Each structure stands twice: as C-alpha cells, then as structure tokens.
Amino acid sequence: MFIGRQDELRELRTALTESGVCVLTGPAGIGKSALAAACAPPGTWTVSLAGSSADPDEMAATLAAALRARMGNPLVTDVVQDFAERVAREPEPTVLIVDDIPALTEESVERLIVRAAGRRLRTVLITTRVPGIPAPVLELGPMAGAEAAELLGDDDPDLLALLGGHPLALRLAGLALRKHGPADLADRLADVPSPLTVLLRDRFDGLGEPASRVLRFSALSSPAALPPGVLRLLLGRAVAEAVDELHRELLATPVDGALQVHSVVRDAARQHLPPVDWTALARRLADAVIDHPWSDPAESFLVNRHADRLAGRPDLPLAIVDRLHRRVITLREPVLTAPHHRELAEHHFDDPAVLVGAAELMREAGALDEARDHADRAVPLATDPELRGRARLLLAEVLDELGDTGRAEHLWTLLRTGPPSPDVEVRFLRSRRLRGRYDEARTGLAAFIDEHEIRYSMLDLVQSAQLELARTEIEDGAQPDARRRAARVIAAHAGPDRQDHPAVTDAIRVLVDARLTPPLTDPREDRPVWEDTERELRRLRDHWAGTHGPRHSVTLALTVALGEALTALGRPGDTLSRVRDDVRDRFGPEHPARFRAEMVLGFAAARGHRNTDAADHFEGAFHGFRAALGDTHPNTLRAELALGVALKLTGRRGGARHMLHVVRHAPGSVGIGTDLFLQSAFGSGLSVFPSWLWRRLTPQPRD
Known part of the structure; x- marks a missing residue:
C-alpha cells in the first residue's frame, strides 16, 4: 500500500497533464518508482534502463529494445514508431514510465520522449541525477513527520529523527520494531554513520541460503531484474521460497514475474554478505544465462542485459564469454549489439560468417569503414558460395556508399555473372540510382517489375523495386509518377496480415518526402x-x-x-x-x-x-x-x-x-x-x- 506523498502525487499529475512529461529525481530508495506507480493508471508501460550507460544513444536503444520485448518482439523496423501507433489507438492517454535512468541531459530527454505519440502519451523519467534539463522536475526529499510515522508504524521522535524521513529506512525499521522496542532500536542506530546500512545488514543476517545467493547473483551482474527462468536454473525448487523471503524482507520486488533487487540493497550486499568465490558464482550465472530458453521476449530481453554485463568480466573463460556475446547479438538494436560484434570479429578473425554478421551490423549502425573492413576480410575466407556471394554483395553496397565506385563496379560484375539473382539485380539497380544513372535505373527497375509482379512469391522484392523506382523518379524530377507508385505500394499491403509491413513505412516516407510536394x-x-x-x-x-x-x-x-x-x-x-x-x-x-x-x-x-x-x-x-x-x-x-x-x-x-x-x-x-x-x-x-x-x-x- 502506498502511504503519504499526497502533495507530490498532485504535482506529478499536474505536470503530466500540462507538459506531458515529468522528471522524478532524488537519492536512491527515496520512493521515486513507488510514486510513479501510484500515479499510473491501468495500462501503463514501465521500462527500466538499468545497466545502460549515460550515453544518449545507448539509453535510446535500451528503451527501444525494452519496448520491443514488452510488445512481444514485433517484426517491425521502427519499434518506437510502432509503440506510438499503439498509443494513438488508445481511447485515453497512456503513461510511459522510464525507470533507472543513469543520468539525464537535454539530449537524452529528447531521445527518451516518444514525440511521435503526441500529447496522448505522458512520460515519467526517473533518475538520481539531473544537471539541468528543459522539463518539469519533481525532486523527492525526506518524508514529512506524520507521513514518516505512518510508514514506520510508530511516532517515537528520536527514532524518526535518526531515520531522516528516508522511506526505505522507515520501512526496514518498521520490520525491526517487531523484535526491538523503539528506544532500543534508536540506541542501536544513534552512533552509526548510516542507519540504512545497519538495518540492511540486520535483514541480511536472518536470510536463508537461497535468498542470500540471489542477492549475490544480483550484486555481480547487471542491475536489471533477474528473470524467473534464470532463477529457476540457479535455485531449482528453492526459487519460490527465496523470492518470497526477499520480498517479505523488503530487499527485492517482483516485477512482471522477474525479481528487481533495489540498487541500495545490491551495493550493501557486495560489502556486507560473507565473502564467496565470485568467479565461480559468475560462472554459474553465465551458464544459466546461456542455457535460458528463448520463448518469452520480455524475459529474454532481461537475460540479454545480464549477458551483456557478464561478457565484460575478465575472470570468465573465453569460451563462455564467446557464447555470452552471441547471446547479446540476438537483440535488434545495433547500438547495443555493436560492441559484441566487434569482440566476436576480433576473436574470430578467420571466421567469414562472424565477419559478415559484424559487417552487416556495422553498416546498419552507420559505421561504414568498419563494415567495409569486415566484409573485405570475409570475401577471400568464405568457401561456401552462398556466404561468399553475401559478403561480396555487402561489400559492393558499402563501397558504393563510401564512394569507392571503382572497386564496387568490379564486384557488381562478379555478382551478376552466373545464374541470375532477383535480389542482386534490385540492389544493383539501386547502385545505378546512387551514381545518378537514372535512365539505366528506371529502365532496369521497370523491366524487373514487369517480369516479376505477377508472381506472389516475389511480392516483397517487387514492392522493394517499386519503391526504388519511386526514389529514382523523385531524383529525376518525375514527382507525380513517384507519388502514384508509392501509393500503389501502400495499396499492395492492404491485406490484414501485411498492413504493418516495413515496406508500408518506406512507402509513406517516400510519400511524405519534402521533395515530393507537388508543384x-x-x-x-x-x-x-x-x-x-x-x-x-x-x-x-x-x-x-x-x-x-x-x-x-x-x-x-x-x-x-x-x-x-x-x-x-x-x-x-x-x-x-x-x-x-x-x-x-x-x-x-x-x-x-x-x-x-x-x-x-x-x-x-x-x-x-x-x-x-x-x-x-x-x-x-x-x-x-x-x-x-x-x-x-x-x-x-x-x-x-x-x-x-x-x-x-x-x-x-x-x-x-x-x-x-x-x-x-x-x-x-x-x-x-x-x-x-x-x-x-x-x-x-x-x-x-x-x-x-x-x-x-x-x-x-x-x-
């Protein structure tokens, strides 16, 4: 039950109504997440950036990955836009709570607010550090006397003064009062630098072994919630007992089936739990992360957050680290997976499949020089004809984008020698457009469409060719033709199972392109x-x-x-x-x-x-x-x-x-x-x- 903070609740609701966004800030354990949850209506979306760095790109990518997982891993290119469309369909305003933000700046605020959803989305950003941002900020401080006494369950003035109105300390002290009188507890906390630390150590001392192991696992990995599947692999039948005990002792909170250990508790567990072999414990956790099934998208997202942190531990065997890297690259966010592709490419410099995967990711992330280097190394190493063709095609496109058209032209000649490939042909004609050879591109694309448009198995590739032809028409000054062509692509995906196809998004981008404005x-x-x-x-x-x-x-x-x-x-x-x-x-x-x-x-x-x-x-x-x-x-x-x-x-x-x-x-x-x-x-x-x-x-x- 949420107690107190009625003034803060009103301020938060007012800020969300008037501005559409509010930043909650304050020290760890002060009750920011609880306040946001108390203000949130049914249907609220809550995502955590726990484990992210303060880099705005990484935070935005983590938000996108978390939304994708919460939405069931939809096969869309722009998951944030898809989320915005879901918000737009709701009859009432929707609330998005972004918790555990490492730090906020003006840039990161803009990256974390889903502007495409409009004012129907109200956003709460929760962090401990705000150096100065253009958004309403609500800073939570200690709880007032009457509210603090209600949360503690006692009105002893000396004890309340020692606890300083800190909500977590008040709740832990309320548990301690079941064994100690107010005066005894006040004496015990009187001369210590941190009453909260003493109260946490008391809870640690009474924990069973399974619960203590959960705290250790949390302390050595990502601050993200521990997925239930990983906990089952680690604890077996004891998992329910451990989760119930940690929740009862106010050390962790179940969140959508996962277990979130509070950051203050994690820090205290590292220092005050009896020492163990942390390397052996990390090895056990890594094995559980690698062996975790892939069925639930939300749980797999959390697993990948832990794999990301564990992959950076120098005390784990290289074979384990390699498998952790491979686990993380299953995410679809290039910013999050790029470091792991780099590590795999460095460790497997003679594996063409790894190099091609790294090259494709680097190209998507915009790191074209790296993409070229990885693809260049993969081409002579690939013995499988299909993989070699894939590497050559990727290299040709990257070279075109880098302006090295001489090398690219040689590769296009090799790629178009032998049995015809429709995919290669469309991408080759795209290269003609990029070089400004519009007549060649238009003629080739039109011929391709005429030849293949009646074949249903070629539908996606034909629509891709249609959009490429529309882009060619735009650059060649035939805007009306391009507009009608983009409209036809949208119409081709009017079926109930195709309306959210990525080609529709591309067609709309062509349609709303500023260059397409009709004269x-x-x-x-x-x-x-x-x-x-x-x-x-x-x-x-x-x-x-x-x-x-x-x-x-x-x-x-x-x-x-x-x-x-x-x-x-x-x-x-x-x-x-x-x-x-x-x-x-x-x-x-x-x-x-x-x-x-x-x-x-x-x-x-x-x-x-x-x-x-x-x-x-x-x-x-x-x-x-x-x-x-x-x-x-x-x-x-x-x-x-x-x-x-x-x-x-x-x-x-x-x-x-x-x-x-x-x-x-x-x-x-x-x-x-x-x-x-x-x-x-x-x-x-x-x-x-x-x-x-x-x-x-x-x-x-x-x-």
Missing part, C-alpha cells in the same frame, strides 16, 4: 493525373482510417497528401482542417508532413478570406521548408511567396521583402501557375501588387 501549378496540364491521384489517395486514406484508426501516422500522412492533391485541383477545402490538431500532435515541427500540411491549410484559409490565418500557416510552412531544404529550394520559395502575399494583404510588415527574395532566387518552375492559385485564394486583393512584380513572379507567354 502547385496550373492543374489543367495534369488534371487527369491529379484527379486519379485524388481518388486513389482518398480510397487509401479511408481504408487506413478504418483499419488502423484516424490518428495513425499513415492515415494522417495520406490525409496530408490528399489535401495537396485537392489543392492542385484548386479546391483545398477542409480535408485537413478536420484533422489539424492530430496532424500537429503526431508530426513534430520538423516533420515534412507537418509543414506540407501548413501549406495546404494556408491555401484553405486564404480561400475562406481568413488572410491572417493564412499568413500564420504559410509562415509555418516557410520556416519548415527552409530548415529542411534551404532558402532557395523551390518548395521553400513557393511557401515564401504565399507568405509574402498574405502579409501584404493583412498589412503586416515583411511581405515585400519575402517576395523580393523569391524574385531574386526563384527558378522559372516556382512561378509557373502560382498566380492562378494565389488569385483563386486571395481574390482581387492581389491588385495591390505592381504589375511589374507579377511579371517577375510569373512566366509570360512565349511567342
């Missing part, structure tokens, strides 16, 4: 294209809203694209206005869909003669495009031109300056037909502009 020009030349696009986007939007909900990021991205298509047809309407709050909530200020939506909302507001609102929307679009694409990108200039017109019509300063900037920097494509849209939006008010400016802003008919 808002005279639609008469392309009107049939945009009418077809509008119908297809509306169908897809309605389908996704029905299957995944109206707040799903795919639904909202399709709504933004639909709004653009309607704007290109001269009727922006209120398609986006109805979901404006959801778009702003789900897509942060730096997301391309956010400022593309602002552009469409600006045209809709201008069409309704709400010029002040239009100016605000165009200003948001302009600043977003400028930050993402630069001052002179066509999309930035289109938004700036619309902003300048809106500012001029509302009598606000800066309109002329913005328009003159467009005049000086705009290519001809920016002005084509822009007058049609601006005049249809702003009406006769455009007559306030000198004719010479409109002649500069819009192209004149050619003879």
Whole structure:
C-alpha cells in the first residue's frame, strides 16, 4: 500500500497533464518508482534502463529494445514508431514510465520522449541525477513527520529523527520494531554513520541460503531484474521460497514475474554478505544465462542485459564469454549489439560468417569503414558460395556508399555473372540510382517489375523495386509518377496480415518526402493525373482510417497528401482542417508532413478570406521548408511567396521583402501557375501588387 506523498502525487499529475512529461529525481530508495506507480493508471508501460550507460544513444536503444520485448518482439523496423501507433489507438492517454535512468541531459530527454505519440502519451523519467534539463522536475526529499510515522508504524521522535524521513529506512525499521522496542532500536542506530546500512545488514543476517545467493547473483551482474527462468536454473525448487523471503524482507520486488533487487540493497550486499568465490558464482550465472530458453521476449530481453554485463568480466573463460556475446547479438538494436560484434570479429578473425554478421551490423549502425573492413576480410575466407556471394554483395553496397565506385563496379560484375539473382539485380539497380544513372535505373527497375509482379512469391522484392523506382523518379524530377507508385505500394499491403509491413513505412516516407510536394501549378496540364491521384489517395486514406484508426501516422500522412492533391485541383477545402490538431500532435515541427500540411491549410484559409490565418500557416510552412531544404529550394520559395502575399494583404510588415527574395532566387518552375492559385485564394486583393512584380513572379507567354 502506498502511504503519504499526497502533495507530490498532485504535482506529478499536474505536470503530466500540462507538459506531458515529468522528471522524478532524488537519492536512491527515496520512493521515486513507488510514486510513479501510484500515479499510473491501468495500462501503463514501465521500462527500466538499468545497466545502460549515460550515453544518449545507448539509453535510446535500451528503451527501444525494452519496448520491443514488452510488445512481444514485433517484426517491425521502427519499434518506437510502432509503440506510438499503439498509443494513438488508445481511447485515453497512456503513461510511459522510464525507470533507472543513469543520468539525464537535454539530449537524452529528447531521445527518451516518444514525440511521435503526441500529447496522448505522458512520460515519467526517473533518475538520481539531473544537471539541468528543459522539463518539469519533481525532486523527492525526506518524508514529512506524520507521513514518516505512518510508514514506520510508530511516532517515537528520536527514532524518526535518526531515520531522516528516508522511506526505505522507515520501512526496514518498521520490520525491526517487531523484535526491538523503539528506544532500543534508536540506541542501536544513534552512533552509526548510516542507519540504512545497519538495518540492511540486520535483514541480511536472518536470510536463508537461497535468498542470500540471489542477492549475490544480483550484486555481480547487471542491475536489471533477474528473470524467473534464470532463477529457476540457479535455485531449482528453492526459487519460490527465496523470492518470497526477499520480498517479505523488503530487499527485492517482483516485477512482471522477474525479481528487481533495489540498487541500495545490491551495493550493501557486495560489502556486507560473507565473502564467496565470485568467479565461480559468475560462472554459474553465465551458464544459466546461456542455457535460458528463448520463448518469452520480455524475459529474454532481461537475460540479454545480464549477458551483456557478464561478457565484460575478465575472470570468465573465453569460451563462455564467446557464447555470452552471441547471446547479446540476438537483440535488434545495433547500438547495443555493436560492441559484441566487434569482440566476436576480433576473436574470430578467420571466421567469414562472424565477419559478415559484424559487417552487416556495422553498416546498419552507420559505421561504414568498419563494415567495409569486415566484409573485405570475409570475401577471400568464405568457401561456401552462398556466404561468399553475401559478403561480396555487402561489400559492393558499402563501397558504393563510401564512394569507392571503382572497386564496387568490379564486384557488381562478379555478382551478376552466373545464374541470375532477383535480389542482386534490385540492389544493383539501386547502385545505378546512387551514381545518378537514372535512365539505366528506371529502365532496369521497370523491366524487373514487369517480369516479376505477377508472381506472389516475389511480392516483397517487387514492392522493394517499386519503391526504388519511386526514389529514382523523385531524383529525376518525375514527382507525380513517384507519388502514384508509392501509393500503389501502400495499396499492395492492404491485406490484414501485411498492413504493418516495413515496406508500408518506406512507402509513406517516400510519400511524405519534402521533395515530393507537388508543384502547385496550373492543374489543367495534369488534371487527369491529379484527379486519379485524388481518388486513389482518398480510397487509401479511408481504408487506413478504418483499419488502423484516424490518428495513425499513415492515415494522417495520406490525409496530408490528399489535401495537396485537392489543392492542385484548386479546391483545398477542409480535408485537413478536420484533422489539424492530430496532424500537429503526431508530426513534430520538423516533420515534412507537418509543414506540407501548413501549406495546404494556408491555401484553405486564404480561400475562406481568413488572410491572417493564412499568413500564420504559410509562415509555418516557410520556416519548415527552409530548415529542411534551404532558402532557395523551390518548395521553400513557393511557401515564401504565399507568405509574402498574405502579409501584404493583412498589412503586416515583411511581405515585400519575402517576395523580393523569391524574385531574386526563384527558378522559372516556382512561378509557373502560382498566380492562378494565389488569385483563386486571395481574390482581387492581389491588385495591390505592381504589375511589374507579377511579371517577375510569373512566366509570360512565349511567342
């Protein structure tokens, strides 16, 4: 039962409601986790970063791995985005508690808050150190007199003064009062530097051997909770007795079947339990970690946290350490597994399978030089043709990404010699795009799709080729073709078992890419294209809203694209206005869909003669495009031109300056037909502009 802290509970709830995030801080054992749990409604997500370093990348990766495990190990590329979609589907706000954070900085706060979930996710960050961060902070101190007495179960003033309002010390002292009177206990604690340490030692002295062994196992491994499967392997039938005793003695807490030993207890156990052979104990724990079954994702995540810590012990045999490294690399987070791949590659420098695995991971983690070195070593060592081909393919792609196209070209020639491989062909054509050989890439990808699209077994590879062709079309200036192609990929995954396929995420990224923003020009030349696009986007939007909900990021991205298509047809309407709050909530200020939506909302507001609102929307679009694409990108200039017109019509300063900037920097494509849209939006008010400016802003008919 949670006792006291009513003022703190109110402060925490207020911070979560107003800001969506609150940092709980204070010394170990002060009750941070208990307070967060008392505030949390049913359905709260709690993850622990115990064992992580203070590096923001590692903390973010640990959070992602913990969420993946809690969600049942879904086969998705971006598990944090998948978590955000689950939050968006909930009818009520969701709370995420991130516990055991080693330290917080401004960067790590941003990495641990799931912005994609919007304000429907309230986040509690729990740590002992906060040097100064841009988030509400609630620092827990000692408990007040009446609350401390209630937790202790006694109001003896001398004893309460000695315990200093520390919740764990108060609860332990309450147990001690079952054997000692208040005055005797106060005398015993009077002249010691740490009453909490004395109280813990008293609990240690009365523990049975199985419970003592659990504390030792916890003290030599990761601070993460001990999984039940590992405890069963270590203790056999005595596990239930040990867990019950540690819980009863307030030394550990069962959490979702695992056993979490408090950090204060772990530190005290190292110092005050009778000495043992720690190496032998570490060997037993390592054997249990390696032998643990893989059935439960949440339990396996904890097992891997312990394997990660044990793999760094210098007193374990190399064979055991090797198996621990192999256990950890089953995680899907490159930041967490990269050190273990490096160790395996160093110890097994002549094993091509290990080297290829390390190269693939390093490429995913962005360490391209390391990926190249590992793959380079693997190619001559691989005797198996399949493994050699895999190493060559990986090396060719990494060399392309590093700009070493000469070596890569030789490898592509080798790879394409012999029996044809559809996978190699798609990746080869991707290399053509990366080199700017768009005609070759487009021709090859189109031929590949025509040849294989009727074969169901090739569905995933064909959709991958479709997306690669869409990217080629973007870079080659054929944005409408790319937009329709990305929409077709999304439609191809409309079945109930394929809607969360990674290809859908890739297709949405193509669809919302800022370069895909349609040039808002005279639609008469392309009107049939945009009418077809509008119908297809509306169908897809309605389908996704029905299957995944109206707040799903795919639904909202399709709504933004639909709004653009309607704007290109001269009727922006209120398609986006109805979901404006959801778009702003789900897509942060730096997301391309956010400022593309602002552009469409600006045209809709201008069409309704709400010029002040239009100016605000165009200003948001302009600043977003400028930050993402630069001052002179066509999309930035289109938004700036619309902003300048809106500012001029509302009598606000800066309109002329913005328009003159467009005049000086705009290519001809920016002005084509822009007058049609601006005049249809702003009406006769455009007559306030000198004719010479409109002649500069819009192209004149050619003879």
